[in-house]
Amino acid sequence: MVLEVLQGWLTAIATGAGVYVAIGGLNSWRRETTGKRDIELCQAVIERFYEAEHRMDVLRSPYSFASEAASRQKGEHESEDESYRLDLLFVPLARLEAQSAFWSELFSYKFRMRALFGEEAATTFKHIDDAYRSFRAAAVTRYQALHRNPDGLSPETQTKLEERIWAELAExxxxAVKMREAINAMERVCIPIVRSTRPAKRLTALLKRS
Incomplete structure (x- = not known):
């Protein structure tokens, strides 16, 4: 009788120990999986921020060719000279069209960063969003204003728009400053996470100190 009771206790203890080990292993696996997910997300985001800076340089390159505007719908009665003028005018918009998938994908990461790391991580997208919107607004405004009338803008307004469209016209x-600020902000979030063994905990500590 005593032996049976003792065996029962030993079985219960062994079962409990097994459950404890299993739970501990599961928690460890969850931490490792979460850490890997956080690191992979940050790697993907920071890589795209670096690529975004390069793509913005391409968008704003002053070396443009009328052949880049092949997607522009030409009017029925455009002269050859008029087509050439409008094609050059359309180049920034043609470049935007060619890159649209990249920028849409980039901005979609904002919501994943917010979900995992909070609002402060999501705000790192603000600088890059401001830069993109500034370029797009300038390119659209310039094209619409000059499409039918080559003198549709005052010299001052045209200069201001072209300083936003073309790189290195303004000092x-x-x-360019906004793009660099975006990268610096994202590096402050992502690099510690990539280097940390417990990303979410490390980010929380960093944000509390800031």
């Missing part, structure tokens, strides 16, 4: 170059 400082506000769009």
């Amino acid at each position: 400082p170059d506000e769009i």
Whole structure:
């Protein structure tokens, strides 16, 4: 009788120990999986921020060719000279069209960053969003104003728009500055996470100190 009771206790203890080990292993696996997910997300985001800076340089390159505007719908009665003028005018918009998938994908990461790391991580997208919107607004405004009338803008307004469209026309170059600020902000979030063994905990500590 005593032996049976003792065996029962030993079985219960062994079962409990097994459950404890299993739970501990599951928790460890969850931490490792979460850490891997966080690191992979940050790697993907920071890589795309670096690529975004390069793509913005391509968008704003002053070396443009009328052949880039092949997607522009030409009017029925455009002369050859008029087509050439409008094609050059359309180049920034053609470049935007060619890159649209990249920028849409980039901005979609904002919501994943917010979900995992909070609002402060999501706000790192603000600088890059401001730069993109500034370029797009300038390119659209310039094209619409000059499409039918080559003198549709005052010299001052046209200069201001072209300083946003083309790189290095202004000093400082506000769009280039915003792109660099975006990268610096995202590096402050992502690099500690990539280097940390417990990303979410490390980020929380960093944000509390800031």
